[in-house]
Amino acid sequence: MSATIFLAVMFAAFLHAGWNALVKTGGDKFQAMFILSTSQGAMGLLMALVLPMPQGQVWLWLLASGLVHSLYKFFLTSAYEHGDLSRVYPIARGLAPMLVALVGVFFLSDQLSVLEYVGIAALGCGIIAMARGVFSNGESQHMLRFAFASALMTACYSLIDGLGARAAGDATVFVAWMFLIDGVIFGSWALWRRGPSVLSARRRVWLRGCMAGGASLGAYWIAVWAMTQAPIALVTALRETSILFAVLIGVVVFREKFDRAKAAATVLIVGGVVLTRI
Template sequence: MSLAVLLAVLGAAFLHALWNALIKVGSSKIGGMVVLSVMEVPIGLVVAVNRPWLNAEAWPWVLAAGCTHFGYKFFLTHAYDHGDLSRVYPIARGAAPMFVAIVGAIFLADAVSRAQYAGIAVLGLGILLMARGVFSDGESRRLLPFALGSALATASYTLIDGLGARVSGDAIAYVGWIFVVDGILFASGMVAWRGRRVLAGGMRGWALGGLASAASYGAYAISVWAMTVAPIAVVAALRETSILFAVLIGWLVFGERMNPGKALAGAMIVAGVMLTRL
């Protein structure tokens, strides 16, 4: 991997942490996520209409992925209502590949290496240590079920996407249509449930949501490009440094509490994720 690609992937990891931070900083987490979802629709359409049409068997997977993305966003925004970025993000981001690795080892034909089993173990220990900090530091325990719910939804759409992309005929178009379906489902669902007030974020809310959407797509686009010029496993592993970026943003920008236990847990989660990706 060249230095340019390495820096690009690290930039993608930062962008992923950044859009989560932008959702966290908004006065309404749901409102920010709704704006992000609205902005996903034109982005997804631009990508999709410039690619080949999907195979017919891919559309049920697109719909299923859109539904699980709804759950991911719902749980994530509520987790941020109750917890710090530097606590929620590592749990939500780190538990997902652990769930995927466990399900893959049990139900799928994909071979699991010793390093990946070691990664699952390290991930589990890191997540337990990060979750333990919620109790010892007096934080709201309500963040845990939401963060883990977000991770479970992420694991679900990861498995769905892995299967859907294989039958789509064009993986980039497949993701573009997921952006469209996901954006429409979440935005319309939240407006139907909460009313149009979720859209009343003012100029600041729309600016933050729009910036978060652009950062989200940038993180995805860079990662996809990097996988065309560098080993996929290495790119996937490096991308998980987003966990460290989120911890640093939470500490340095939001002034969230940092202690040796949280730092160690974050490092263990990153190491475990990398092991499961290699």
């Protein structure tokens, strides 16, 4: 991997942690996620206008992906309503690859190496340790169920998007329409749930939400580009440094508590993800 690709992937990891931080900051996190989703939907529409239309069964994959992505955003937003960025993000981001790996073993006949089994064990220990910190530090226990649900949705859309992009034969087409459909689903649901009040945000809130949407899209596309230039396993493992960025942002920017237990759990989660992806 060249220095250029390495720095690009690191920047993508930072962008991913960054858009989560932008959603976390401020009072109304649901409104911030609504703005992120609608801005992404607009970006997806612009891309879709110059790309071919999906065909046949691809629409089923796209609808499933859009629905699951919207559920993921709801659960993630709810988790941030109840917990710290440095607690929620490692659990939500770390549990997903473990679930995908286990699904691959039991349902897709994937073969795991010894290192991957070690990685899954490390992930499990790290997530248990991170979740245990909620009880020992008197944090809201509601955060856990939302963080776990968010991780489950991440694992689901990872599998759906992978299979859907294969069915489409063009990852760019699939992603563009997925962003558009996700924006329509989440945006419509947010309007139904909150009414017009979800639109009544100050200019800086809209700016922050649009920045988050752009960061999310940028992080995804940098990763896709990097996977065409370097080994996919290496790129995906390097992307998980976003967990470290999220913890750092939480501690430095939001002044969240960072003790030895959280540090050890973070190291286990990052190490476990890397081992399952190399």
